[in-house]
Amino acid sequence: MTSKNKINEDLANERRKCNFNIEEVTYILDGGKEKTLQRKKIEDVALNGGASVDDIPEEYLSARERYENAIRKSCIYTNIVKNEVLEITGIENYGSPVLRRTGDAFFKDISPFMLHLGMFVPSIIGQCTAEQQATWLPRALDMKIIGAYAQTELGHGTFIRGLETTATYDPETEEFVLHSPTITSYKWWAGGLGRTANHCTVVAQLYTQGKCHGTHLFIVQIRDLETHMPLPGVKVGEIGPRMGFNTADNGFLGFNNYRIPRMNMMMKNAQVLKDGTYVKAARHGKLTYGTMVFVRVTLVGEASFNLAKAVTIAVRYSAVRRQSELRPGSIEPQILDYPTQQHKLFICIATAHAFQLTASWLWNTFTAVQAEMKKGNVDTLPELHALSSCLKALSTSDATAYIEQCRFACGGHGYMLSSNLPFLYAFVVATRTYEGDYTVLLLQTARFLVKAWEQAESGKVVTPTVAYLNRHFTTNGKMIWDNSPEGIIRVFQSVAAGKISLCVRSIRNRITSGMDHEDAWLMTTVQLVNAAEAHCRSVILHTYWNEIVRLTKHSSDNVKTVLNQLVMLYLTYWALERTGDLLRYSTISENDIDLLQRQYEELLVKIRPNAVGLVDAFDIRDEILQSTLGSYDGRVYERLMEEVQKNPLNKEPVDPSFHKYLKPLMKSKI
């Protein structure tokens, strides 16, 4: 709770109705009581200065004012983090998602420092040797240098091998010469690059001794540290207004034979020696893509957090908002009482839980794979790549759709920027594209699935996340429908196995009828995306259920009950969404589907009294929510009115345009 105002009576009633211990659920979502306490401590220190409050809301500012304001607040926040938060929590908390999320109290949109922290620093950690890290990391962590991640070009984002920027080694001077040979080779999109960064990670085609060795990463200084002027040979600027990310100064960058020292190549996975000899660390061809894998992993948690924000706003608002009448003359119901509203919102609560628990599980998988790679074992990397790709794709896509659903659930007021829902949508919809487009990433997962299918077909035991493929070859016919959580999960795995099997059959049939492998694959990609989506859905369902069982073992009865209701709602919702698939791949009958529908509607009724408690359990402070509709105290109408007072258009009773344009128009003769 963050508000000291009187609580709206409807919300107060909702909280009285809640029958479970809210803190217990918060601890589960945060990963334990210690983590919750640590988070609260960080939030207390970082937010108690009230630095986040803008006199004029940022949406009223011009592009230049907005950017300057974002820089001002980024510096305030950075100083708080450096001087106060990390003092208490220790430097190891530097990259903590808690810091990133607390930062949302300062920005409705995004900090221009985000890419420095989210990708430049991780690229130094993941792609540099220990010696290089010693040179760059302390300066970057201390914000002595500010970086961006410049990979995408005007002509290519998805197809990294097609990037055109070149880095040609010159052994005479022991330097790389960076060059942008075409208009399409200009770097485009990098966050923080346009106005803020003085350094960046540049991804370029490495040439040495006359041979191209593919894309590699380089640390490049682009601006003078004193004057901030672009250095000679560097052309840099901002790309222009966007749907969101408007305070992130996404930029363009071109080089004209611009020289950097040899040691500015990030050399953890490959090196160029002084004489120009190329030495490859022969472990895995795609280790230079590591920063993207890291960010994809973190984005699953981001999807959960942003959805949790949206549904907190929408559920609280739905408890306060009253509309229509159920019977003539009766009191108007809270809109949260409409089953259709519950149908829109409770799946969002469940999805935020599913993604949060999946994100933690994925993070553990990521760190385990990292540990193996440190020992030289890269065997688990393909599975991590397949998992992080599809989980990034689905979590960002679902979060986008559900945030929009939360906005719809708030009617007209949800369309106001002050609700924060449009900002959340514009921010999250970009995650479906950046760091790997939705379709492209699912096709990466599909490659892995087809290979796993072939292994299972030849009798090999496959890795745990696709172990259901082994079962597919030992069972005959359709999966027996079973309404238990485990039963539903098994059926979803059978759907995935069935779809992968169809893809393999299609590819083989096409090859048999004369197509080459590439065309056969291409013609099957619609099915492959579908199969990868089904696989990923089964992974999420399985992980969510397993984690709830594990994490609620010692919970109080009511917490166990409500979290079980949510996970059952999630399983049932997806079963109903996919009845076509279930009819095709399992023995489910029409009667079973009717039962599922009834079970779903009963779950809505059961969850209803705890809905506000459930969003309170996300424990997102008002400063972070930044919403007129979603604050803890439910003073929705008062806040909407207060916001009107901040509108510069209301400063004067008569707008100057009246005298300039309207009046002459009104006076003019036809």
Ligand SMILES: CCCCCCCCCCCCCCCCCCCCCCC/C=C/C(=O)SCCNC(=O)CCNC(=O)[C@H](O)C(C)(C)COP(=O)(O)OP(=O)(O)OC[C@H]1O[C@@H](n2cnc3c(N)ncnc32)[C@H](O)[C@@H]1OP(=O)(O)O
């Ligand atoms: C003191 C100061 C304190 C300040 C206080 C502030 C505190 C806050 C601190 C908090 C910080 C926390 C940070 C959290 C951050 C969270 C939010 C971050 C927000 C970030 C915003 C990001 C903005 C966006 C950035 C970008 O978009 S960057 C650009 C991203 N680009 C892409 O993703 C491109 C997508 N394309 C690809 O990945 C590839 O091209 C491709 C995979 C599609 C194809 O590649 P390629 O053609 O080379 O490969 P093939 O298809 O031929 O496949 C060959 C085989 O290689 C395998 N493969 C492919 N990729 C990988 C991989 N990555 N890993 C492993 N293997 C891989 C394929 O599977 C193939 O294998 P096979 O042959 O066996 O099948």
Ligand SMILES: Cc1cc2nc3c(=O)[nH]c(=O)nc-3n(C[C@H](O)[C@H](O)[C@H](O)COP(=O)(O)OP(=O)(O)OC[C@H]3O[C@@H](n4cnc5c(N)ncnc54)[C@H](O)[C@@H]3O)c2cc1C
């Ligand atoms: C807000 C935002 C911030 C960004 N920040 C950064 C940054 O900091 N640094 C950076 O380097 N980049 C950044 N990017 C760029 C981002 O990574 C790319 O836009 C993204 O990877 C998609 O690539 P693209 O734009 O080339 O899309 P395209 O690849 O051109 O995609 C267009 C369409 O073609 C389809 N398509 C493409 N290839 C295939 C294929 N092989 N099979 C089937 N369909 C295909 C896609 O599915 C999509 O529908 C950012 C982008 C945005 C929107």
